[in-house]
Amino acid sequence: MSRIPLSALIGLVITGAFFFLALTAQWVAPYDMAAIMGGVWDPISSEHWLGTDAIGRDLLTRMIYGGQVTIFVATCSTILSFVLGSILGFTAATAGGWVDQVMSRLVDLVMAVPTLILALVILTAVSVSVPTLIIVMGLLDSTRVFRLSRAVAVDITVMDYVEAARLRGEGQRWVIFNEILPNALSPLVAELGLRFIFAVLFISTLSFLGLGVQPPLADWGGLVKENATGLVYGIPAALAPAICIAVLAISVNLVADWVLARTTSLKGGRGG
């Protein structure tokens, strides 16, 4: 780790700060998350640094707790969707034949059913909690990751060096982790950054289907929605969480860009 470029440094610092606030929410937040302390959308003041929300709760406090939910759920579900999606995608690509066909068509099937219907059916089948939320989001998203990683891996499996490895008698797992993964890393890292954003935005969508976190807890997207009518009037309760989502998304992707730059330069000279 020689020199970190400025943009990556900014990304790292901001992402780090968000994660830190999320981890320490219970100690950092100035007030009780559910306590009603003021009027509707009170402006910024010395007691309430970001004003109050639609029923008079301290917005800063809600933002800090909201960040905890958003970051935790988005991170976990993104990791889940990546691990699952890429391993299955690589497996399908390297195995080929009917294994590939069955896995790919099953993924097609899941993608082809409208998300709304899928979410509602899941909702009636399972009880709502944060772990279910993570699993549902991770599974739904893993279909997208599967398609991408399979497409990238198919291109790689026909490369000479993979053939060579196979002729050497390396196993499937060795091929996946030592040949395919390093060569597929860049698109996957780029996708990872974007999937994280989608996850952040998706939580609030599910919240409104009833599959999200239970009040008084709210994620950032949910906070924006709760206060959405105030958005065009510049009410902090609507703007602040929207800005936080954007800043988090950008800083995570700045870090992703840096990782991406490093993965491409690492590969330098390997040849194809």
Add this chain to the structure above:
Amino acid sequence: MSSELNHLLKQAVAGRMNRRDFVGRAGALGVSAAVAGTMLTTAARADEPVKGGLLRAGMQGGESTNTLDPALAASEVPYVVSMTYGDMLVDVSPSNEIDYRVAEEISSSPDAKVWKFKIRQGVEFHNGKTLTIDDVVATLKRHTDEKSQSGALGIVKGITEIKGEGDMLTLTLADANADLPFLMADYHLVMQPGGGVDSPADGIGSGAYKVTSFEPGVRIAFEKHANYWDSSVGHADQVEIIVINDNTARTAALQSGQINMMNRVDPKIISLLNGAPGLSVQSAAGRGHYVFIMECTKAPFDNNDLRMAMKLAINRKEMVDKILGGYGSVGNDFPINSAYPFFDETIPQREYDAAAAAEFYKKSGHDGSPIILQVAEGAFPGAVEAAQLFQQSANAAGIPLEIKREPDDGYWTNVWNVAPFCASYWGGRPVQDQMYSTAYLSTADWNDTKFIDPKFDATLIAARGELDPVKRKAMYSELANNVRDNGGLILPMFNDFVEIVADSLGGWLQDPNGELMNGKALVKCWLKA
């Protein structure tokens, strides 16, 4: 013009304020007496109806599943559509009197069991046919017979016989009902040719406008019915309802001049909107109310002490301020307010009292397990926020209230009338009897609090046929106190109808009976020249 001045001006023009008061109050806003006087004269002249033009309403509450069949109207847009193309026997006027439409005279037997409606001559349907007594009979039969799918079935099921002779409709009731004419104003009971039996959704009515284009969930267009019998309404040549379910989009459409009026304003933005030129906020105190319902038959709510604890643990004033933005009034745990005839204003207002609530809670002997309140965004506007306010005030009284947010989808099937404790709303009814009969009578289909009290039922049925107003008022007072002190209803607030109209709109009136002037805004308003 500031919105406050504008509001005053409208009040004065509508005759709710005299000229001197107007000039005085305008003066307080910094307008000189001379200018205020001229303004009032101009405004009054401008208040003469103007004919012609295209009038548009942007509305929340429409879906692409909507039908023109008035029997199946269940949300706001179908309701306004019915009120625009159809006429019932009667309407209820803004001052809560009978406004004769297809019927022109009503009389009843002394025991209020047999009612006669004289049908107006020369009423024409949009298909050119003249409305006859047979159409009226067939319409009412379609809503009452054993195959009826009508949303009005609960209202009209007390009618045992429907008979038409000449121009006289005779309705015979099982039990006396002094309020029957009001029931006939229900928006499902639109007169249709042949009663709409053959083609209930063809949109042919006898109202001031006829449907020209019906795109459910998108746009419904009408043009003036040239042969409408009443020339005092139906001013615009064309009217349109545009379905805009999103709050911000609806406001934006009004601000950019694409619509002339909108329903359902988010109260939170009203103070922010005040800077917007050319618009005014109109509110009408109605009978609709937002409620939390406890089922009296299910634990732990089968204990009246616990119910009382819950009723004392809610801060009604705070809810009116924060959920309704002040556009409403506090409730008192019975479903009647001053907008109803025979309202008893002497019943003491129940206040938030954490200490008393804690005491009742202790007395109830509840085991301390969480009390779950089920709620969805769609239960009523601001329901989840209101539930969180309730949770805070109840927790302060030591009551372990918890919230469970349910999906909007399926809420009315899964939760309402099923869960022991949930959020809901009532639109209100024109008369007390109908409200109580709909939801508090032991045998009512929608007795969602599962309130069962034979004495209550007996008094309610007696009051229905009671023609002496003093006795009737006393009976309704007894009913109110009974629900308030023994029922499962927590009624924190009555909501106003809050709407915004453009200054280009003339003829707006406050109407407590329903949204957009009881659904008649398109029929009664006009575009100023």
Add this chain to the structure above:
Amino acid sequence: MHPILKLVAQRLALGLLLLWAVSLLIFFGVEALPGDAAQAMLGQSATPVALANLREQMGLNDPLVGRYLHWLGGFLTGDLGKAMTNGQDIAKSIGQRLGNTMFLAFWAAIISVPLAITLGLLAARYNGRWPDRLISGVTLATISLPEFVAGYLVLYVLAVKLHLFPSMAMIFPGMGVFERLHAIILPVIVLVMVVLAHMMRMTRAAILNVMQSAYIETAELKGLGPLAVIWRHAFPNAIAPVVNVVMLNLAYLVVGVVVVEVVFVYPGMGQFLVDHVTKRDLPVVQACGMIFAAVYIVLNILADVISILANPRLRHPK
């Protein structure tokens, strides 16, 4: 070319099988949801008698499998039937909505896809320098806003404050093409904002991924300009991930724009499906579901075929 045609034929056949599976999933999935069309239709004003009558009329009392077979029979003979809720002819009402959805998706795609790929190429060409930073920063900012936030901002600034465009993207039958285009400018802007970053960033990443390869060095040594190298040598080899991401976003433009439809009052398929799922109007949900599933299946086939065509080693398997 023969193996490719065979593959397409095979995939289309499997696609039909998939459609059938989707129809089963949707039918029994929606059926398993609590509530039915009659109840959803009458809502709070349902009396038991009215409910029973409406159920009878809607045919909800018939056995489940029979209803599915009845639907399947109709579907196979090209008869989508009538909506349970309002009796409208499904083919006709969906036809109109689908036309609107495709119109919006087409214009959003025709702008966003070439733009995203061009920007991606430029960003890769100027990797790490200011054009890259600028493109990345701006597209990331637009994608990071929840859709309705982007929608409200565009709506408020361009329609309410500046009066440049109508706030509502109302489309009527009988409108001319130019009128329609004028009406949909705002939703198109928002949709482009939403889909641009994903495709652009994938293009950039995929190109950077292949830029280190030996053949690129060879091309550079031949003295080709950097953009020419990227366009002629890097891009074709980077196409598989790009095409998959483009496919995902195109599918999104067709099936996932409910929020944009709601904000701009655009009569598309998204809200139509939501309304009918809410009302448990199975025949309509089925018809929408079949269309959406077909869109995914066709786009997935396209993406796979293009990936194969772009890669010489896959095109001519040993």
